Every structure is written in C-alpha cells, then in structure tokens.
Amino acid sequence: MDTAYEDWDELVGSALLGTGRRRGGSPEALLDAAAVQTVRRRAGLRPAEAAPRPEPAVHDPRPEPPDAARRRLAQLLAGRTAAGGSAGRRGAAPDLTELLPQWLAAAGRHGYRAPAALVPALLDAARARTDLRPPALALAGARGLWLARLNPDWRFALRGAAGGAGELPDATDRAGVELLWEEGLFAERVALLGAVRAHEPAAATRLLSTTWATERAEDRLMFLDSLRVGLSPADEAFLESALGDRSRNVRATAAELLSALTGSALAGRMARRALACVGPEGVEPPADCDAGMLRDGVVRRPPAGRGERAWWLGQLVEAAPLSCWRERFGGLTPARIVALPVAEGWAEELHAAWCRAAVRQRDPAWSKALLGSASAPPAAGPGTASLAERAKLLSILPEGERAAWVAEFVRAHGLSEAFQLLGVCVVPWAGTLGRAVVDALDTAREAGSYPWSFSGVMGLAERCLDPAEAGRLEALTSASQDPPDASPGAAAYWAEAFQRLVATLRVRATMLAELTPPD
Numbered sequence: 001m002d003t004a005y006e007d008w009d010e011l012v013g014s015a016l017l018g019t020g021r022r023r024g025g026s027p028e029a030l031l032d033a034a035a036v037q038t039v040r041r042r043a044g045l046r047p048a049e050a051a052p053r054p055e056p057a058v059h060d061p062r063p064e065p066p067d068a069a070r071r072r073l074a075q076l077l078a079g080r081t082a083a084g085g086s087a088g089r090r091g092a093a094p095d096l097t098e099l100l101p102q103w104l105a106a107a108g109r110h111g112y113r114a115p116a117a118l119v120p121a122l123l124d125a126a127r128a129r130t131d132l133r134p135p136a137l138a139l140a141g142a143r144g145l146w147l148a149r150l151n152p153d154w155r156f157a158l159r160g161a162a163g164g165a166g167e168l169p170d171a172t173d174r175a176g177v178e179l180l181w182e183e184g185l186f187a188e189r190v191a192l193l194g195a196v197r198a199h200e201p202a203a204a205t206r207l208l209s210t211t212w213a214t215e216r217a218e219d220r221l222m223f224l225d226s227l228r229v230g231l232s233p234a235d236e237a238f239l240e241s242a243l244g245d246r247s248r249n250v251r252a253t254a255a256e257l258l259s260a261l262t263g264s265a266l267a268g269r270m271a272r273r274a275l276a277c278v279g280p281e282g283v284e285p286p287a288d289c290d291a292g293m294l295r296d297g298v299v300r301r302p303p304a305g306r307g308e309r310a311w312w313l314g315q316l317v318e319a320a321p322l323s324c325w326r327e328r329f330g331g332l333t334p335a336r337i338v339a340l341p342v343a344e345g346w347a348e349e350l351h352a353a354w355c356r357a358a359v360r361q362r363d364p365a366w367s368k369a370l371l372g373s374a375s376a377p378p379a380a381g382p383g384t385a386s387l388a389e390r391a392k393l394l395s396i397l398p399e400g401e402r403a404a405w406v407a408e409f410v411r412a413h414g415l416s417e418a419f420q421l422l423g424v425c426v427v428p429w430a431g432t433l434g435r436a437v438v439d440a441l442d443t444a445r446e447a448g449s450y451p452w453s454f455s456g457v458m459g460l461a462e463r464c465l466d467p468a469e470a471g472r473l474e475a476l477t478s479a480s481q482d483p484p485d486a487s488p489g490a491a492a493y494w495a496e497a498f499q500r501l502v503a504t505l506r507v508r509a510t511m512l513a514e515l516t517p518p519d
Contacts, residue, residue: 008037057146062113068514069107070115076100077121092496094504098463099511100125102427104135106515114139119147123154133157137187145187159186168192171199181207186219190226197230205238217247224253231257236264243295255297255319260360262321266296274320277313279328283346285309286316310349317353322366334369338382355383359392367396374408378417391420399426407436415440415457422457428466437461438469442476445494458497467509470502477502 011034064070079097114122119140126136137144137157148157168191169176180192197204208223215223224242227235235257242254243266258266273293277284286293289300289312297319302311322334329337342350351370358366370383371393379385383393394402406421415437422429422437429437441461444454476498 008041011037054146054150058142060113060141060143062111062141063517064115065107065110065112065515066518069103069112069511070118072511072514073103073107073115073118074121076103077118077125092499092503094462094500094507096507098459099504099508101132101135102463102508103511103515104132104139106512108135108138110515110517112139112515113141114144116143119143123147123151123157127153127156145185157187168195171196171203177207181211186222190222193223193226194229197227201230201232201234205235209238217250220245220247220250221253224250224257227257231260233261233263236261240265243297252297252299256360259297259319260362262323262361267319267321269296270316270319271321271324274316275324275328277316278325278350280330280340282343283313283350285313285346310346313346314349314353314356317350318356318360320357322354322357322361322363334363334366338369351383352389355389355393359396362396364397364401367393368401371397371405374405375412378413387417387420391424394421395424402426403429403431403433407432410436410440415444415454419456419460422460422464425464427464429461429464430466430468434466434469437465438472441498445476445491445498448490452493455497458501462501462504463508465501465505467505467512470505470509473498473502473505 011030014030015034065073076096076099122136122140123144126133126140133156140147140157144154144157148154168188169180171177177192177196181189184192193204193208196207205227212220224239227239239254239258239261243251243258245251245254255266258264259270261267269292273286277286286309289298289308293312293316294300298312298315300308302308325334325337326332329340332340338351338354341347354366355370357363358370370381371390372380372382378387378390381390384390394405397405403425406418406425409421410418410433425433428434437457441454441458477495
C-alpha cells in the first residue's frame, strides 16, 4: 500500500488535480491512502472538554392541544396526505400539508403550545417555509428558542417572530425591562418593545431611543417597522428624528409612518405641496425636488421609464392626508372627486397615488371610491385596473363589504381574474362569497373550460371555502361525459378536483373540531 501521502491536504490536492500528475501515483493508491488517513483522523481526534449542561427551557404555562389534535399536527408535519396519493397528479386525496398554516392559526387562537416532542419538526417546517415562521415560533414558544440556541439550523428563530420570545418581564419592571433590552435576543427585544408599547406607547420609544444610535441599520429598520402596530401621534417626535437617520431605508420607513399619521407635521407639509400641484383647475407637478422634499422622504431619481415630475407628484399625493382633498374640491365626496375628469394625461398618475394613500391611511371611503363597481370591466375601474392594487384596496374595507364586492366580481367576471382578490377575503368564505365561488366553478365545469387553468383557484378554495359548503359540492363529484369541444378528459379531471375539494373541506371541519378544548 502506498502511504506516501503525508497529510489530508495533499490527498485532497491529488484528488482535485489527478493522480497522473503525481510520480508513481494511481487511483488505487490514492483511495488506500485516503482510507488510512481517515482512520488516523478519526482515531486521533482529541476529546473536547465537556460543555456545561444548558439551563432548562423557561416554563411555558400554556396547555398542549388535545390528543387527536397532536396526532393531526404530527401528520401535517410529516407531509403525508390523508389517503396515499401518487407522485405527479394530485388525485382526490386532500393535501394536508397545505392545511398546516390553518392548524397553527387555530391552535394559536385557542392558546395552545406545541407538544414538546414535535417542536423540532415544527422548527424544521418553519425553516423550510418562511410563511410558517410567525405562527410556528409563537406555538413553539420558549422551548423553540431554547432549541434554536443549540442547533445552528434553527438560528433563524433567534431573529424571528416576536411571538416565540418566551416569558418577558412585566412592563412596569424597569430594571427587568432594561436588562432584557440590553442583553436579550433580537426576538426577545422585539417582543419586549411590543409589550412595553402596549402598556405605555411613549415608554416604548424612550426605550428604543436609549440604544438607537448603536443599533445596526437592519435592526433599526425592523424596530421602526414594529411601530406600525399601535402607531399613534405619540410616535411622531421619534419618527421625525429618524428622518435624519444615516440609513436610506430607515429614513423612507420613518417618512411612510409619519404620512400615515395624518395629523403629523410631515403630513401637513406634504399636503401643502400636493395641494399646490392638484386642484379643480388642473394638475401642475413640481418643477424640482428640493431639500425639504428629500428630507421628508421623496426619492429624487425615478425608476426607468418614469418622468421625474410625475414621479415626484405621485410621492407628494401619496403622502398627503386624503382629508385635504375634500376642501380643495369644494366639499365633494371621494367618489365624486375620483370621477372628475383629469386633463393633460395625469389621471393615471393621480389615481394611482390616491390608491396608495388610501391603503397607507387605511381609509375605507376612499378605497371604496377607487374600487368602483365590481361588475364594471376591470380596465374601466376609476382608480386602477391592476388586480394587485385592487386587492390592497379591498383589504381596507370591512370584512362583509369586502366579501360582497368580490362575490359580485366573481359573478360578473368569473374566477380567472379573481385569484388575487379572493386572497384578501377572510377565511372561511361563507355566505354570498362561498356561493359565488361554488357557482362559478360549476359554471366552468359545465362549459367544458380548460380545467387545469382553474387549479390555483381550486387549491385556494380547498383552504378557504366554508366547510359547510361540502354538502352542496357533493353533487359535482361524479364524472360525466365531456361536453362538446371540451378538453379530452376534462369531465374526469373536474370530478376528481371536486372530490378532493369535498374531502379537504371535511378534513378541515374535523381538524378544527379536534382543536376544540374538551369541556
């Protein structure tokens, strides 16, 4: 056996460059030497000093879910379907992995903690799916953070959702608050800031001010973003000071939050600028982006394809309080203002800015005016033809109005254009909205529509339809003959899709019942 290789690095070099470059080398000799060196490396490893035993995880007083619910969670985390299923075509069995977010949300509403044995699998799931992280970390609680400190694969949890931060000092315990704020993990600090803020908003910004200058830019941004919850005029002074931050993203977020405070000094400055540009007499965009506009968050350089003046105008109107336009337009309602003709081709820019302002300021009246009639052609909407922007406007409406508007849209235009709009409706889709979705799916089936084009909506329906709709859908689960001019096999596909939909709705009903606490 050739053991002329002196060390592991030499072996690796020969393997990379080829044994032919080494005098007398051969692949067999290289492999023999690698085997010998491997044994040497393993046998020669000196045992490390035993580390101190970690402190136990902080006690989590929340109860575990009932036995049936624990078994269901284990099944969801294992990624199994309810009844077999083959690769490729989904078949008629429910995809239970898509129901995991609903299970986590329902468990959170009941105040449960994750079963201890399932916390590692829960952290693995959250690592793979970022959408699961907030509810998963909240459910994992203090034990999840304890495990994350011991496993680098779960390090994301240490900077994750605040809900997983475990026990916090009382908001009135000044010494405990200051200690955790100085020494805690990022997730603990975010949770602490929220707890202090819920007790006394001004105390939270005072706490944040104590370390603001030494925080990393990305942490300053995330702390600032956490102020969206419970944003109030008490935050104005802190946010105004953040307009001078050295980070551009922090400055932009501070300006955005200040403009959402419609009574703030920044909102007043933006209103004066916007009112000077837009009125009954027409639109005259700003001629320049001055230093004051820059400090208040206006970005000078426009994206590719946008003119400078239009770009500046949009930012001013977006940040101005919507209430200022009523007086500017002689007391007209938002619907009447939006319906006014806009000369010189500025309508699209102006209405788009009003849409962004309605979402930022969470104004239902303006959102409803900019949405217009659900039955009108989407391109003819008064505010925007973009379905993504319409979905944002819809999210501002009360739940009932939102569902009614989307139901009317589905009845008028079908499901192919409604996917994004359905995504902002409250789950479960019940009443008018649920019936509109089921009727539209049935209409598409009877028309012999290309069935695969509805797979996204069908998947959304599996997760969102009211389980009570399962009875109405039962009649659609039987295969029939393909209609004339339909895609080959369309009827069988539709039958299978409806079978899966009904089965999933029933599993959801059972799943939610399993989480109900015993009497």
